[in-house]
Structure formats: structure tokens, C-alpha cells
Amino acid sequence: MSDSIILGIESSCDDTSAAVLKGNKILSNIAANQEIHQQYGGVVPELASRAHQQNIIPVVNQAIIKANIQQKDICAIGFTRGPGLLGSLLVGTSFAKSLAMSLAVPLIEVNHLQAHILAHFIDDANPKPPKFPFLCLTVSGGHTMIVIVKDYFDMEIIGKTIDDAAGEAFDKIGKIFGLDYPAGPIIDKISKVGDGSIFKFNKPKLDEYNYSFSGIKTSVLYFIQKEVKKNPDFILENLNDLCASVQKTLVEILMDKLEKASLDFNINEVAIAGGVSANSGLREAMQKNAEKLGWNIYIPKFEYTTDNAAMIAMVAKLKFDRGEFADLSVSATARYDIEEEFKKEI
Template sequence: MSDSIILGIESSCDDTSAAIIKGNCILSNIAANQEIHKEYGGVVPELASRAHQQNIIPVVQKSLTKANIQQNDIAAIGFTRGPGLLGSLLVGTSFAKSLAMSLNVPLIEVNHLQAHILAHFIDDANPEPPTFPFLCLTVSGGHTMIVLVKDYFEMEIIGKSIDDAAGEAFDKIGKIMDLDYPAGPIIDRLSKDGDPNAFTFNKPRLESYDYSFSGIKTSVLYFIQKEVKKNPDFIKENLNDLCASVQKTIIDILMIKLEKTAKDLNIKNVAIAGGVSANSALRKAMQDNEKKFGWNIFIPKFEYTTDNAAMIAMVAKLKFERSEFTDLRTTATSKYDL
């Protein structure tokens, strides 16, 4: 049963992805990206759901071909039920239900946020998987939270963003600086040639473990507006320093709360997950804290950071072993508690 072949399907936002897992080993992990959203500076839900409809059959077929398996080899189908964009989720949910019914195999619903965290247990995600309990900073375009992971399916949110997510802050600030969407990877790249201490931006002062990123967005906006009045070429002339300073501020905000949580809960096993965990400055900050605080850090491979079906297949595999199946009456949901 542990070596059963499972198909995972992910369609929560603008990436259509399908993966095949056998045991904890990923045999294929295919994704189709939607370039059209760059024109609009963000994901347009209606366009995303239409693109999923076009992409899902080719993506699933390619995942089967790469894994060198047939449809009849599939023992179960896992799919993202939520959270995410409802129209996008409906495409993946409907397809998964239809295929499961046609193959007469179990259907397994997966929480997208749990999947980001449990991606650490894919065979090649880390040299060694985390041991329980561990803290996981789950940070993406839509979510930012510190999660205490006590077991595979026993998780507690210790702190979360009360407004924007960190990835959302990167993208909105990128838009202020006229960068393409998604801006996070662009800011990361441009930061490498900039001075992270060139400019100072506001950091929130919340007493709890919660985050806030709306303040830095406003701080950057007002600062740039003021400087551009004095020098219309300010952004162009200082772009690398601006990116480096913005990135440092966002990473500092993330790490201050994570350090406090780890200290207060006396936990040394600390992981990161989600799209922003691909950020080079965040990875370096984790490595620095490994030395500074004696943490055991877990940083996933790049391909398991962004939205991908491998992480969905991993959770589906764990649920398959527990016979945690869902029926065809299940529906997609834009909000899905961890």
C-alpha cells in the first residue's frame, strides 16, 4: 500500500499542475504557467479558470507519460480542495472527481496550506525530513503564517498576517516600482546588486506572533512619491538599492516573529514553505539562524516551494495510507482551515 501510485492535481491559483507519487518518491511533477496575468499586474480569476480548463488534460497526460505509467496504474487521486480562487479550484476538483469515478479509484481532498508544509516529506525535498514537533513559516502570495506542526495532520497556527501576505507585499511594492508581475523573484534578483541598508522602511510593532505587511507597502509608496517629486528618475537610478532595502525589511519582519516563536516555544526544528521560501535572503536568514540559535533548519527544493502537484500528491499518499477518502459530493472551497 505504501508503494501505491497516486495522481495529485493542483489548481488553486494560476498554475495547473499534476504529479505522480509512488511511496514518497515523485515520478513526475508537471506544471503549466499562465503568462497572461503579467499584462494585468496580478492574477485575473476568470482568465485563470479558463486557462486551467485548457491546460489540465495535457498536464495530466504529460505527468503520466513522464512517470511511464498508464491510467489504470493509478490507485487514488488527490486534488486541492482549497483554499484558493474558487473558479480555479472548481476546474481541478471537477476533473479529479470525473477521473476518479471513471477509474473507480478513491478520491482524496487536500488542504493547499497543509500541502506546502508536508512537501518537506517528499523523498528529495530535504536531505532529511523534519522531526515533530517543528515550526514552519509558511509564506506565499496569499498566506503568511507560523505553524506549529505536531504531527502530519495535527497543526496549530501560532501567528498569521492580519492584512497582506508577504508575497502580496512584494508584488504590490513591485507594482509601485513598475516591475512586472510576479515581482517577488524580480526584487530578489535585483537585490543582489543593491545595498540592503540604503533605505529604511517602517516595521510593524505587534505584541503578538501575528504579522502585518500593509505598513511597509504604505511606507515605500510615500517614500517613493516624495523622492520622485524631487527626481523623476529616482526609481530607475536607485532600483537595486530600493529592491535590496525592501527585501531586507520584509525578511526582517518575517524572521523577528519566527525567532520569538521558536524561543518562546523552545523549538529548534524550524522549516520554511510556500512560494516566498524560494527567496534567497530568506534562505540565508534561516542559515544564519541555524548557526546563531542552534536551529535544525529545513529548506525545501525550489520546485516544491511554488504551487505544485507534488506536494498535493504527498498529502494524498499520507491520507491514502490512513484510508481518509472523500466522496463525489465534495465541493471546492475558497476558504479551508488548516
């Protein structure tokens, strides 16, 4: 079973991805991006689902060819059931069900958020995988949460955002600055030549381990509106420092809660996952805490941070070994309660 070959399919948002995994080793991980959304400043669900329909067959075919396998070698097919955009999920779910039926192999449903966390167990994701229990800050465009990972399928969410996700805040603030979508990576790049101490933005005061990012977005908007009235070129003249200051504030918000959780639960095994885990400021903050607080940190390879099918295949492999298969009647769901998934798996 350890050398089972799993085909993973990911289509939760605007990336169509397919991966082949043998054991814990990724043989291929192919993704097709959808650049059409840039002109709209965000993902347009109807356009995303149409693009998935065009991309899914070529992407799966490329993944199989690059892995140097044949369809008959596939032991099971894992797919993202949710959460995500329903139209996008339907394309991946329908294709996975059809292919599983035609190959007469098991079908395995995967929770997208769970996959981000368990991507750390792909062979080349880290020099070595995290030890249980570990804390995982899962942070992306749609989700921000701190999870205690006690085992592969025993996890507890101890904190999450009560409004916007961190990645969403990056993108919306970038839009205020006039940057292209997605703005997060652009802010990250520009911030490297700016001074993050120039502009101060308020950080939310929430109990325990929950997050809020709507306040900083509003704070930046009002600040920019006020300054632009005085100087129409304010953004252009201060863009480097604005980006650096926003990034510094957002990273501090994320890390403050993660540090608190680490101390309160006495856990020094700490990981990050999700699209925003590619952010250089967040990675640097993790490295500093490793030195300051004695954390053993786990930062995944860039290719496993954004939405990808390798992480879907990894969870599918773990479920395959446990004999946990989905019925062909399974349907995609935009709101896939990860806490219910954890309870179900235990």
C-alpha cells in the same frame, strides 16, 4: 500501501499542475504556467479558470507519461479543494472527481496550505525530513503564518498576517517600482546587486507571532512619491538599493517572529514553505539562524516551493494510508479553514 501510486492535481491559482507519486517518491511533477496575467499586473480569476480548462488534460497526460505508468496503475487521486480562486479550484475538483469515477479509485481532498507544509516529506525535498515537533513559516502570495507541526495531521497556527501576505507585499511594492508581475522574484534578483542598508522602512509592532505587511507597502509608496517629486528618475537611479532595502525589511519582519516563536516554544527544528520560501534573502537568513541559534533548518527544493501537484500528492498519500477518502459530492471551497482541517484530522 507504502508503494501506492497517487495522482495529485493542483489548480488553486494560476498554475495547472499534475504529479505522480509512488510511496514518498515523485515520479513526475508537471506544471503549466499562465503568462497572460503579467499584462494585467496580477491574476485575473476568469482568465485563470479558462486557462486551467485548456491545460488540465495535457498536463495530467504528461505527468502520467513521464512517470512511465498507465492510468490503471493509479491507486487514488488527490486534488486541491481549497483555499484559492473558486473558478480555478472548480476545474481541478471537477476533473479529479470525473477521473476518479472513471477509474473507480478513491478521491482525496487536500488543503493547499497543509500541502505546502507536508511537502517537506517528499523523498527529495530535503536531505532528511523535519522531526516533530517543528516550526514552519508558511509564506506565499496569499498566506503568511507560523505553524507548530506536532505530527502530519496535528498542527497549530500560532501566528498569521492580519492583512496582506508577504508575497502580496513583494508584488505590490514591485508594482510601485514599475516592475513586472510577479515582482517578488524580480526584487529578489535585483536585490543581490544592491545595498539593503541604504533605505530604512518601518517594521510593524504586533504582539505575539502575528504579522502585518500593509504598513510597509504604504510606507514605501509615500516615500517613493515624495522622492519622485524631487527627482523624477529616483526609482531608476536607486532601483538596486530600493529592492535590497525592501527585501531586507520584509525578511527581517518574517524572521523576527519566527525567532521569537522558536525561543518561546523551545523548538529548534525550523522549516519554511510556500512560494516566498524560494526567496534568497529568506534562505540566507535561515542559514544564519542555523549558525547563530542552533536551528536545524529545512528549506525545500525550489520546485516544491511554488504551487505544485507533488505536495498535493504527498498529502493524498498520507491520507490514503489512513483510509481518509472524500465523497464524490465534495465541492471546491475558496476559503478552506486550515485550522478546522487540523481539528478534523486529529
